[in-house]
Amino acid sequence: MPPMKPDTYFDNPVHPVSLKLWPRLNGEKLRAWDGADLLLLEHIAEQDASTDQDASDQPATLVLNDPNGALTLPLLAAGVKVHASGDSWLAQKALLTNAEDNDLATDTLSWSWPNEEVAQPIARVLIRLPKSLSLFESQLATIAGTLPEGTQVIVSSMDKHTPPTVMKILEKYFLSVEHGLGRRKAHLYFAQLGHQTAQQRTAPAVFAIPALQGKEICAQPGTFSGDKLDIGARFFSEHVPSDVAGNIADLGCGNGVIGLVALDRNPEASVWFCDESAQAVSSAKTNTAALYPKRECSFHHGNGLDGLAETFSLILLNPPFHRGHAVDEGVSSMLFKHARRHLNSDGELYVIGNRHLKYNLPLRKLFGSVREVAANDKFTIWAAKF
Numbered sequence: 066m067p068p069m070k071p072d073t074y075f076d077n078p079v080h081p082v083s084l085k086l087w088p089r090l091n092g093e094k095l096r097a098w099d100g101a102d103l104l105l106l107e108h109i110a111e112q113d114a115s116t117d118q119d120a121s122d123q124p125a126t127l128v129l130n131d132p133n134g135a136l137t138l139p140l141l142a143a144g145v146k147v148h149a150s151g152d153s154w155l156a157q158k159a160l161l162t163n164a165e166d167n168d169l170a171t172d173t174l175s176w177s178w179p180n181e182e183v184a185q186p187i188a189r190v191l192i193r194l195p196k197s198l199s200l201f202e203s204q205l206a207t208i209a210g211t212l213p214e215g216t217q218v219i220v221s222s223m224d225k226h227t228p229p230t231v232m233k234i235l236e237k238y239f240l241s242v243e244h245g246l247g248r249r250k251a252h253l254y255f256a257q258l259g260h261q262t263a264q265q266r267t268a269p270a271v272f273a274i275p276a277l278q279g280k281e282i283c284a285q286p287g288t289f290s291g292d293k294l295d296i297g298a299r300f301f302s303e304h305v306p307s308d309v310a311g312n313i314a315d316l317g318c319g320n321g322v323i324g325l326v327a328l329d330r331n332p333e334a335s336v337w338f339c340d341e342s343a344q345a346v347s348s349a350k351t352n353t354a355a356l357y358p359k360r361e362c363s364f365h366h367g368n369g370l371d372g373l374a375e376t377f378s379l380i381l382l383n384p385p386f387h388r389g390h391a392v393d394e395g396v397s398s399m400l401f402k403h404a405r406r407h408l409n410s411d412g413e414l415y416v417i418g419n420r421h422l423k424y425n426l427p428l429r430k431l432f433g434s435v436r437e438v439a440a441n442d443k444f445t446i447w448a449a450k451f
């Protein structure tokens with residue numbers, strides 16, 4: 066195993082591992098695990114010590130929403146089979162890269178995206194509460210509808226990120242819901258599957274887009290801005306350029322609203338919808354198929370524009386400024402660099418940001434010309450070119 070730096074060494078009672086976030090950004094300040102991961106592993110270590118069965122003879126543990134493998138990798142290292150599932154391509158990449166760094170074989174690890182079947186049988190379910198409660202509910206509905214009665218479910222969450230409704234949500238889907246004592250600024254929530262709870266389902270949200278003449282789009286649970294049009298996206302949609310030919314990228318497409326407006330205004334263009342969220346890419350696919358079935362569209366589920374050979378006449382970006390719950394500029398800076406690599410020599414990058422984020426400053430370091438396209442009391446839209 067490679068030497069572990071103190072800031073990446075995750076000491077825990079199941080199996081210590083070395084962990085980093087992905088993408089691996091220069092000067093990374095964020096740690097790849099938290100008190101809620103440790104609290105859950107402490108509980109699992111106690112639970113597994115009290116059974117004398119060999120972990121490798123047991124069915125898989127289902128782990129949901131593990132951003133960097135902090136739950137999955139200690140379990141794998143301890144010989145437990147894991148089926149991991151989540152919405153984030155970056156989380157899957159972090160998990161696999163960290164497994165490689167720890168010389169951990171992944172032949173007892175399987176993976177599914179939220180809209181895919183979970184490989185059965187499953188012994189127990191461990192869930193990190195995701196930021197999106199609609200994603201959480203849709204995951205609970207799937208578990209309640211597919212796994213056998215009596216399966217144990219444990220949810221772990223940092224107290225500062227736990228909404229008061231979490232117990233009520235769990236009670237909608239499961240039996241005997243209770244929470245454990247708090248430690249490490251986190252709590253565990255315990256529940257069991259019961260057959261009377263299997264009927265609940267969550268449907269995609271549907272809402273109208275003014276810039277598309279009021280046409281409706283859908284958003285799968287977990288996509289940015291949930292069941293409504295984001296106010297920044299609404300402002301951005303009013304300023305999407307027209308008369309662009311060639312390729313256009315909606316980078317960080319979410320439900321796809323900006324790329325759909327680009328399709329509407331640019332009949333000669335092909336549009337690429339790119340996002341690291343599986344639910345986002347799935348929403349964009351559904352929306353383009355419903356509203357523009359004859360147009361040429363492509364979809365990229367991955368990190369920014371990594372892995373694409375195409376160059377673009379126009380790249381439209383409403384960048385994330387959080388990683389998980391933490392405010393972080395690293396991802397927006399990385400996406401600006403991706404855009405520079407993939408822009409045609411006469412192409413333009415349009416970026417919207419909250420006024421206080423001042424994206425013009427990092428953009429000026431990368432591009433020869435940066436102009437303000439539009440601003441209101443909350444947002445500024447910048448256009449950058451070589």
Ligand code: SAM
Nearest residue numbers: 289298317318319340341342368369383384385
């Ligand atoms: N364009 C949509 C809109 O305006 O409503 C969504 C914008 S939202 C602020 C940012 C989007 O970027 C999210 O959908 C998020 O999943 C995606 N994202 C975050 N990090 C990413 C990455 N490294 N690569 C690709 N997409 C990413």
